[in-house]
Amino acid sequence: MKAYNKINEAVLVSLQAIVGEKNVVTDADKLVTYSQDEVTDSRYQHLPEAAVFPETAEQVAEIIKLANRELIPVTPRGAGTGLAAGAAPIYGGIVLGLEKMNKILEVNAENMYMVVEAGVKTQDVQTAAKEAGLLYAGDPSSGDNCFIGGNIATNAGGNKAIKYGTTRQQVYAIEIVTPTGEITELGGLLNKSTSGYSLEQLVIGSEGTLGIITKATLKLIPLPQYKMDLLAVFPDAEAAIDTVFKLLKAGVDPTSLEYMDNGAVKICARYLKESLPHQQDGNYLIITIETNDEDALDDKAVQIDEICNANGAIATLVPDSKKIWAARKAFGDAVREESYIHSSEDMVVPVKHLPHAMKEIAAICAKHSAVGRTVAHAGDGNIHLNILQGDIPAEAWPTKIDEILEELLAFTYRIGGKMSGEHGIGSKRAKWMHKFADPVQLKMMQAIKKAVDPNLILNPGTVFLME
Amino acid sequence: MKAYNKINEAVLVSLQAIVGEKNVVTDADKLVTYSQDEVTDSRYQHLPEAAVFPETAEQVAEIIKLANRELIPVTPRGAGTGLAAGAAPIYGGIVLGLEKMNKILEVNAENMYMVVEAGVKTQDVQTAAKEAGLLYAGDPSSGDNCFIGGNIATNAGGNKAIKYGTTRQQVYAIEIVTPTGEITELGGLLNKSTSGYSLEQLVIGSEGTLGIITKATLKLIPLPQYKMDLLAVFPDAEAAIDTVFKLLKAGVDPTSLEYMDNGAVKICARYLKESLPHQQDGNYLIITIETNDEDALDDKAVQIDEICNANGAIATLVPDSKKIWAARKAFGDAVREESYIHSSEDMVVPVKHLPHAMKEIAAICAKHSAVGRTVAHAGDGNIHLNILQGDIPAEAWPTKIDEILEELLAFTYRIGGKMSGEHGIGSKRAKWMHKFADPVQLKMMQAIKKAVDPNLILNPGTVFLME
Numbered sequence: 003m004k005a006y007n008k009i010n011e012a013v014l015v016s017l018q019a020i021v022g023e024k025n026v027v028t029d030a031d032k033l034v035t036y037s038q039d040e041v042t043d044s045r046y047q048h049l050p051e052a053a054v055f056p057e058t059a060e061q062v063a064e065i066i067k068l069a070n071r072e073l074i075p076v077t078p079r080g081a082g083t084g085l086a087a088g089a090a091p092i093y094g095g096i097v098l099g100l101e102k103m104n105k106i107l108e109v110n111a112e113n114m115y116m117v118v119e120a121g122v123k124t125q126d127v128q129t130a131a132k133e134a135g136l137l138y139a140g141d142p143s144s145g146d147n148c149f150i151g152g153n154i155a156t157n158a159g160g161n162k163a164i165k166y167g168t169t170r171q172q173v174y175a176i177e178i179v180t181p182t183g184e185i186t187e188l189g190g191l192l193n194k195s196t197s198g199y200s201l202e203q204l205v206i207g208s209e210g211t212l213g214i215i216t217k218a219t220l221k222l223i224p225l226p227q228y229k230m231d232l233l234a235v236f237p238d239a240e241a242a243i244d245t246v247f248k249l250l251k252a253g254v255d256p257t258s259l260e261y262m263d264n265g266a267v268k269i270c271a272r273y274l275k276e277s278l279p280h281q282q283d284g285n286y287l288i289i290t291i292e293t294n295d296e297d298a299l300d301d302k303a304v305q306i307d308e309i310c311n312a313n314g315a316i317a318t319l320v321p322d323s324k325k326i327w328a329a330r331k332a333f334g335d336a337v338r339e340e341s342y343i344h345s346s347e348d349m350v351v352p353v354k355h356l357p358h359a360m361k362e363i364a365a366i367c368a369k370h371s372a373v374g375r376t377v378a379h380a381g382d383g384n385i386h387l388n389i390l391q392g393d394i395p396a397e398a399w400p401t402k403i404d405e406i407l408e409e410l411l412a413f414t415y416r417i418g419g420k421m422s423g424e425h426g427i428g429s430k431r432a433k434w435m436h437k438f439a440d441p442v443q444l445k446m447m448q449a450i451k452k453a454v455d456p457n458l459i460l461n462p463g464t465v466f467l468m469e
Numbered sequence: 470m471k472a473y474n475k476i477n478e479a480v481l482v483s484l485q486a487i488v489g490e491k492n493v494v495t496d497a498d499k500l501v502t503y504s505q506d507e508v509t510d511s512r513y514q515h516l517p518e519a520a521v522f523p524e525t526a527e528q529v530a531e532i533i534k535l536a537n538r539e540l541i542p543v544t545p546r547g548a549g550t551g552l553a554a555g556a557a558p559i560y561g562g563i564v565l566g567l568e569k570m571n572k573i574l575e576v577n578a579e580n581m582y583m584v585v586e587a588g589v590k591t592q593d594v595q596t597a598a599k600e601a602g603l604l605y606a607g608d609p610s611s612g613d614n615c616f617i618g619g620n621i622a623t624n625a626g627g628n629k630a631i632k633y634g635t636t637r638q639q640v641y642a643i644e645i646v647t648p649t650g651e652i653t654e655l656g657g658l659l660n661k662s663t664s665g666y667s668l669e670q671l672v673i674g675s676e677g678t679l680g681i682i683t684k685a686t687l688k689l690i691p692l693p694q695y696k697m698d699l700l701a702v703f704p705d706a707e708a709a710i711d712t713v714f715k716l717l718k719a720g721v722d723p724t725s726l727e728y729m730d731n732g733a734v735k736i737c738a739r740y741l742k743e744s745l746p747h748q749q750d751g752n753y754l755i756i757t758i759e760t761n762d763e764d765a766l767d768d769k770a771v772q773i774d775e776i777c778n779a780n781g782a783i784a785t786l787v788p789d790s791k792k793i794w795a796a797r798k799a800f801g802d803a804v805r806e807e808s809y810i811h812s813s814e815d816m817v818v819p820v821k822h823l824p825h826a827m828k829e830i831a832a833i834c835a836k837h838s839a840v841g842r843t844v845a846h847a848g849d850g851n852i853h854l855n856i857l858q859g860d861i862p863a864e865a866w867p868t869k870i871d872e873i874l875e876e877l878l879a880f881t882y883r884i885g886g887k888m889s890g891e892h893g894i895g896s897k898r899a900k901w902m903h904k905f906a907d908p909v910q911l912k913m914m915q916a917i918k919k920a921v922d923p924n925l926i927l928n929p930g931t932v933f934l935m936e
Contacts, residue, residue: 156663192817194846204670247580253761298765424661424663443655447665454916
């Protein structure tokens with residue numbers, strides 16, 4: 003690994019000259035905030051030497067040029083809602099926060115796009131689209147806090163990806179500052195293009211290692227006119243999971259197809275101090291359907307009811323939508339309340355292997371006497387397994403969780419899965435990339451990183467390590 | 470540019486040892502076939518020294534390793550239906566044809582995917598999907614001839630991209646042989662992933678410069694149950710184009726939204742020796758709609774009829790589907806019949822600029838007294854303008870067409886467009902990349918190319934030139 007320099011007084015003065023004194027933080031107390039994202043395990047938290055908050059892409063570019071000259075690592079940061087320690091500056095240096103670049107620059111309803119700075123909250127994007135009578139289809143569970151720039155950097159998925167795709171599919175163009183400090187707009191307001199390499203596709207999901215996203219042009223689509231949430235309750239977890247593929251095969255075309263195991267249902271009810279339907283023994287499938295035809299909506303609902311009931315549901319209800327989605331979205335907080343230290347996993351598997359994978363995952367946790375709470379973007383084969391430290395002694399936890407993860411990931415890759423569906427590798431999973439990613443591909447990724455970031459300035463240690 | 474070596478006797482013997490004598494072609498007469506794709510202008514045709522036809526990915530890998538050792542360029546070739554001279558071996562060397570890797574390996578109807586070798590015809594992919602009761606949504610106009618591998622290498626669009634996306638969206642995974650001769654599968658049978666850089670997205674559309682695609686896992690989707698083609702005929706070309714965005718805005722969600730100007734209608738009718746509706750003065754919008762509900766189909770048809778008629782259509786018919794699509798797909802052949810030498814262009818512009826762009830394009834052609842025939846994947850903003858050599862003297866043509874193209878492309882980039890929507894840059898447009906692509910991005914592309922193909926073995930001179 004490259005040897006980086008520390009931030010000295012001269013560099014600090016230069017940073018202040020670029021962004022103004024008020025936008026440079028060096029106070030140790032305040033820097034703690036920028037040492038971590040939502041990963042609670044202190045092993046993945048690292049103090050930066052400074053946090054800087056540029057207000058324009060030009061300032062970002064100046065910072066990156068300075069960092070290249072002085073060999074100081076730069077870790078871009080959105081809202082810090084990541085779940086893989088991708089915003090933790092593992093080599094110190096500069097955390098570059100995008101929170102002051104938070105303007106919605108254009109909502110073009112006529113032509114169905116929106117231009118936003120990277121630090122706009124995803125929820126604000128959704129709201130602005132809706133106010134224009136349109137839909138922004140990205141919908142991560144952390145939408146009320148996370149930034150759109152972070153969504154793009156991690157190719158966030160969320161609750162509607164089964165119908166609308168991940169963030170990758172919601173983006174026309176991104177303005178980035180390259181690892182060498184140049185500003186360029188990748189992609190375009192275009193429905194298609196084969197005009198050289200798809201650099202926008204490469205940068206999306208690269209977790210701030212190939213460019214800092216400063217601005218995005220997002221796709222908006224017509225708002226579906228009719229919408230319905232259904233809640234299918236299964237006493238048997240396996241039966242719930244088995245039903246997922248049957249719904250997909252039937253052409254139900256759900257907007258959401260979410261799974262919550264009974265443990266997840268219980269802790270979310272407790273966290274929200276709410277009573278949820280059949281919370282004592284119910285495993286949930288939350289199914290959202292949308293159409294532009296009222297009759298078609300009813301027909302789909304009947305079809306879903308029949309399929310779920312034929313496959314072991316004890317009830318298929320029209321739930322209190324607000325309550326049921328609040329429960330689903332409270333999962334992360336509820337887990338944290340149950341066990342502050344936990345390992346939040348995000349494996350994605352071929353949907354056909356989902357039933358098998360759920361059983362195997364439960365077996366691996368049981369074998370290690372570990373408690374796992376599970377929800378899944380089931381339609382996508384994307385499993386959020388949170389393994390609780392719970393009663394495991396703090397000193398035993400690092401070894402224990404690594405043993406469990408090694409088994410889990412080995413199994414995941416054996417069935418054609420990958421370690422992250424939407425949270426990303428971050429710095430937390432980088433070591434596992436070296437164990438489980440195809441070595442030919444890892445080598446290609448490293449070569450690409452080195453080619454576009456010769457000084458390894460941008461978010462080093464995230465996604466993978468360099469020699 | 471790298472200096473390459475010529476193929477000597479020893480290399481030839483090695484090639485024969487890898488693929489067998491019958492799969493190595495060196496006969497000058499036969500090599501002519503492999504000097505070109507569908508670009509008829511001899512300036513873009515180059516004889517290879519040998520054409521080789523591997524039957525397995527392992528053989529492809531051996532050839533690439535040999536080429537690296539001996540510094541011989543390798544140009545991968547599908548069916549040779551490309552329109553940008555991307556398969557023309559401009560530095561000679563080896564043309565590597567995928568035509569013997571033409572097996573459909575698996576059609577998995579239960580789990581809705583298909584695994585095919587790169588040399589399978591796209592039409593055969595479509596047919597196999599249909600036989601399994603499913604849809605493969607890629608649909609390039611050259612579908613009855615082109616190979617799926619070429620579709621992926623160019624990120625082919627076609628007539629259904631407005632609804633289903635380009636080839637990029639139809640692909641779960643690709644097996645490639647890297648530029649250094651290693652076999653690896655990019656992507657996976659997964660609905661989402663953020664597990665390192667999206668190498669599959671980078672390689673798709675890279676026109677054989679970053680890897681040779683040997684196998685693909687393709688997405689299949691449920692077949693829509695109801696389908697209707699509509700033909701809206703406009704006496705005024707501008708009115709036809711103005712209607713495109715109105716249809717999109719109305720949420721019609723067309724599967725196809727194709728434009729043919731009257732010149733195109735006339736030459737296609739003549740080429741097919743058919744009579745087409747209103748062929749004397751009609752500009753066409755061909756609109757396909759698909760639903761899973763018969764009533765919804767009728768409702769959409771009524772809606773389309775109303776919108777088109779309100780915007781100047783003299784008729785909105787339910788045409789003879791076979792005949793109308795035959796006409797649309799005959800465009801390339803009809804142009805060739807009219808003027809063997811022509812420049813086949815493929816600009817893509819923001820859909821909002823389509824009306825303006827069509828007028829400007831016509832004006833540029835008129836200014837240069839050049840005849841242009843135009844069809845468009847109008848819903849995508851993707852314009853196929855074929856500029857005919859026609860009466861322009863052969864010796865004046867190269868200069869004249871370059872003058873026209875320079876104006877056309879300058880205009881295209883000025884309004885946020887790009888030079889290729891789906892045909893690719895190939896070797897034909899490489900020089901224009903150096904003029905019109907963002908220099909920062911071109912530099913990134915070149916750095917990536919050099920990083921993964923240090924000897925510049927794979928399809929050099931395609932997409933861009935190297936120092």
